[in-house]
Amino acid sequence: MAMAHAHGNDDLFKVVDELAPLIRQHADETERERRLNPVVCDALRDAGFFRMLRPASRGGLELEPVTEFRVAEALARVDSAAAWNVQISNTSELFGGWFGEAASSEIFGLPDTITAGAFNPHRKAVAVDGGYRVSGRTTFNSNCRAATWLIGLADVYDGNELRLGPAGEPETLLMAVPASDFEIVENWNTIGMRGTGSHDVDVHDAFVPSERAVPFGPLAEPSPSYDNALSRMAVWVATGSFAAVALGIAQAALDELEELGSRVPAYTQRAIRDKSVVQLRFARAEGMLAAARLFFHAAFDEAWASVGARGALDMSEKAQCQLAATTAVLTAVEVVDLVHACVGTAGIREEQSFARHFRDAHVITQHAFLCEARLESVGQIRFGLDPDWSFFQL
Secondary structure, eight states: OOOOOOOSHHHHHHHHHHHHHHHHHTHHHHHHHTSOOHHHHHHHHHTTGGGTTSOGGGTOOOOOHHHHHHHHHHHHHHOHHHHHHHHHHHHHHGGGGGSOHHHHHHHHOSTTOOEEEEEEEEEEEEEETTEEEEEEEEEEETTTTTOSEEEEEEEEEETTEEOBOTTSOBOEEEEEEEGGGOEEEOOOOOSSOGGGOOEEEEEEEEEEEGGGEEEOSOOSSOOGGGOSHHHHTHHHHHHHHHHHHHHHHHHHHHHHHHHHTTOOOTTOSSOGGGOHHHHHHHHHHHHHHHHHHHHHHHHHHHHHHHHHHHSSOOHHHHHHHHHHHHHHHHHHHHHHHHHHHHSGGGGTOTTSSHHHHHHHHHHHTTOTTTSTHHHHHHHHHHTTOOOSOGGGGO
């Protein structure tokens, strides 16, 4: 199914509505097959969703973070897997600034580019003439079946000896590998977020030229096409991108509870909506979600303004982005739990969406970028200590 490219922000929300029937039609299959249905993936690609954060100079939409988050949340209200996989590709786009112009054009420059990848564990890159021979497996590679490129990290070896930097740390590269050079290991057997197809991916002795294997560390000067605010807050936009999906799942659960409200449960005489405990939980959940969303958007709007003014975020601003994103996720799962407590056996049946919302929301709380443990890092920063989360250094 081909769709016209979405050129404006309002267009994207309209296209979400247009694509919703198609996405829902394939949602059960996506969940069962543990991959985003190819027809759905093609429709999302053709409409521009996989390049919302790509620079305009590379044919992308270059949206501001909160606008992109709102689009992702709208998509997650329709289908969590579709939204998550869109966000995975978009967050990979944020790292284009580490590559030179020729490499970033090769990787991200085509309209049909879809990226996937993961940063852990690091692969092994053995230095050879003109580049590296790369091997190793990474976990949690969402949307890898649709990906044209795999983004990841590798530590450099000279033969069998690990190459160390000036401070004794491993020399680490950010690299891109085409689909022809990686193998998918089908092992995404999880309780939730099944449709993301986040399998392990193996790379075995692939040659990666040096222009596609670049030093990974704090980004001092992005390559010209990526010299923008998105590149300068790349890690934090990526973190927020995933949190937006959790908010969409929670909102979908609330929407569906409202629709279910007129049902009269077995062995009772009153509709769900007539029960005072349901009324209380619904209102509480709605307020919690609205508050978390406002905090989330405000934190990233402030960070966006800071990057525009100073070209970088300070440690306190990074901590605020992390706090807002993790709070959004933890609140989303609380909202889903409140809804689940209201719907009775509808919450355990596969033909209903409530069970999927419950599973998906809880799985997202385990993501390394969003989990409760990241609040410990925020607390460390607030107390003037060095954070234990390495991405605060980027």
